[in-house]
Amino acid sequence: MLVLGIETSTPQASVAIGSEQGVVASAMVSRGASYNEFLLPAIRFCLDEAGLGYRNLGGVAVGLGPGLYSGMRVGVATAKALAQALSVPIVGLASLDLVAYEVRYSAKTICAVLDARRNKVFHAFYRSSPGGIQRMTRHAIESPERLSVGIASRPEEVLMVGNGALLYRHIFEEAGSVIEVGSMSHAFPDARALVELAIPRMFREDFDSLFDLQPLYLRRSAKPIEWERIRGSRA
Amino acid sequence: MIDDPSAGSPVATLPSPLARRQPIGEWDEDALVLGIETSCDETSAAVVRGGREILSNVVGSQTSLHGEYGGIVPEVAARAHVEALTPALAEALLQADATFWDLDAVAATRGPGLIGSLLVGIAEAKSIAAVLEVPFVAVNHLEAHLYSNLLADPKARFPALALIISGGHTLLVDAHDHGGYDVLGGTIDDAAGEAFDKVARFLGLDYPGGPEIDRLSLLGNPEAVRFPRAML
Numbered sequence: 001m002l003v004l005g006i007e008t009s010t011p012q013a014s015v016a017i018g019s020e021q022g023v024v025a026s027a028m029v030s031r032g033a034s035y036n037e038f039l040l041p042a043i044r045f046c047l048d049e050a051g052l053g054y055r056n057l058g059g060v061a062v063g064l065g066p067g068l069y070s071g072m073r074v075g076v077a078t079a080k081a082l083a084q085a086l087s088v089p090i091v092g093l094a095s096l097d098l099v100a101y102e103v104r105y106s107a108k109t110i111c112a113v114l115d116a117r118r119n120k121v122f123h124a125f126y127r128s129s130p131g132g133i134q135r136m137t138r139h140a141i142e143s144p145e146r147l148s149v150g151i152a153s154r155p156e157e158v159l160m161v162g163n164g165a166l167l168y169r170h171i172f173e174e175a176g177s178v179i180e181v182g183s184m185s186h187a188f189p190d191a192r193a194l195v196e197l198a199i200p201r202m203f204r205e206d207f208d209s210l211f212d213l214q215p216l217y218l219r220r221s222a223k224p225i226e227w228e229r230i231r232g233s234r235a
Numbered sequence: 236m237i238d239d240p241s242a243g244s245p246v247a248t249l250p251s252p253l254a255r256r257q258p259i260g261e262w263d264e265d266a267l268v269l270g271i272e273t274s275c276d277e278t279s280a281a282v283v284r285g286g287r288e289i290l291s292n293v294v295g296s297q298t299s300l301h302g303e304y305g306g307i308v309p310e311v312a313a314r315a316h317v318e319a320l321t322p323a324l325a326e327a328l329l330q331a332d333a334t335f336w337d338l339d340a341v342a343a344t345r346g347p348g349l350i351g352s353l354l355v356g357i358a359e360a361k362s363i364a365a366v367l368e369v370p371f372v373a374v375n376h377l378e379a380h381l382y383s384n385l386l387a388d389p390k391a392r393f394p395a396l397a398l399i400i401s402g403g404h405t406l407l408v409d410a411h412d413h414g415g416y417d418v419l420g421g422t423i424d425d426a427a428g429e430a431f432d433k434v435a436r437f438l439g440l441d442y443p444g445g446p447e448i449d450r451l452s453l454l455g456n457p458e459a460v461r462f463p464r465a466m467l
């Protein structure tokens with residue numbers, strides 16, 4: 001079964017096409033064109049290079065974030081429309097889970113950390129398990145300072161991975177905890193890992209509902225506009 | 236395997252793909268176009284035949300979501316479009332008794348509008364067009380307002396003088412031909428719709444203000460204020 005993976009929830013966007021035998025084509029960009037301009041040409045490139053057409057796809061997988069709102073939305077909207085038009089199942093996976101999956105061979109506790117901007121990070125803790133990883137905490141959003149307190153209180157050594165780990169490394173190290181920070185090559189969720197993780201779910205028919213699938217925002221939407229204050233100032 | 240506690244339910248299966256009705260670029264009176272509108276706080280999908288006949292027109296309003304804020308919150312609107320567009324598309328096709336594979340083109344509002352909301356409609360429209368290998372048409376929001384007259388009135392044709400009054404725009408347009416327009420004039424400050432919304436807010440009326448003012452105006456005295464009449 002050929003699955004198309006779309007991951008655009010961080011500043012690094014990627015698409016990949018693969019089956020249970022492995023990824024057959026992928027494309028990635030971490031700067032330049034906006035996701036909206038990158039996505040469909042990138043999918044077209046992957047299909048063409050692999051000698052495939054949209055009709056060969058048996059499923060669509062998408063990175064749900066948490067991440068950058070606009071990127072997540074374009075990725076999820078594109079994946080939903082493709083799945084709907086093709087009448088194929090859709091599977092959504094958390095981008096933090098994809099980042100942790102990249103370092104699944106480590107025996108240490110894994111903490112995936114993605115930059116949420118405005119001095120906040122998205123994070124979750126994992127441990128490796130046979131054939132993959134297991135998430136131990138909920139996806140959360142916190143300041144790096146608060147997360148560093150949580151890490152320092154852990155007795156075991158923690159492997160921190162993701163662009164948030166690199167960005168706030170100094171804060172986590174200052175807290176005096178024993179940490180290792182994953183390299184740049186594992187800093188972002190990747191569509192290849194997405195495809196690899198989505199395929200077993202497709203085979204188990206553990207699909208997501210096309211109608212209910214939403215990005216993982218984790219943050220309540222923008223502040224309500226304070227009309228009361230505006231009205232008061234006029235009087 | 237990732238241990239994900241939020242496992243989903245199976246996807247609803249839709250009919251299997253059929254052959255495309257006709258090759259790209261060929262246009263006829265029976266051409267089916269899917270239109271997607273997500274520029275503001277309404278999620279809309281419609282199927283139109285031959286540019287004149289509305290086969291379906293599904294509109295989902297987000298008014299209840301924005302009501303508590305007293306206005307449209309862009310992030311709330313963008314999130315709601317992602318949620319509402321999938322069922323709107325399914326419903327629009329169902330009502331039109333069509334499948335995706337019957338479509339000859341897919342159109343979406345390009346702007347003006349809320350950027351986060353527009354992106355959702357454009358991304359979905361482009362994706363559907365890519366799968367079906369049919370043209371994607373990006374449509375100017377105001378041009379769409381103008382062309383809606385062609386759907387409302389079967390006798391309407393060009394050249395025409397058009398007055399566009401919406402939430403964000405008030406324009407007088409000389410529409411001399413398909414796709415050919417000259418703006419003759421417009422508001423120098425707020426659009427008519429904005430004026431309604433702002434006045435409603437200052438009066439402490441419920442959101443959205445337009446329909447509320449409209450309702451209250453019926454109870455007023457039309458002779459209370461003498462307005463000057465413009466002589467043209």
Ligand SMILES: [Zn+2]
Pocket residue numbers: 376380401402
């Ligand atoms: Zn409008």
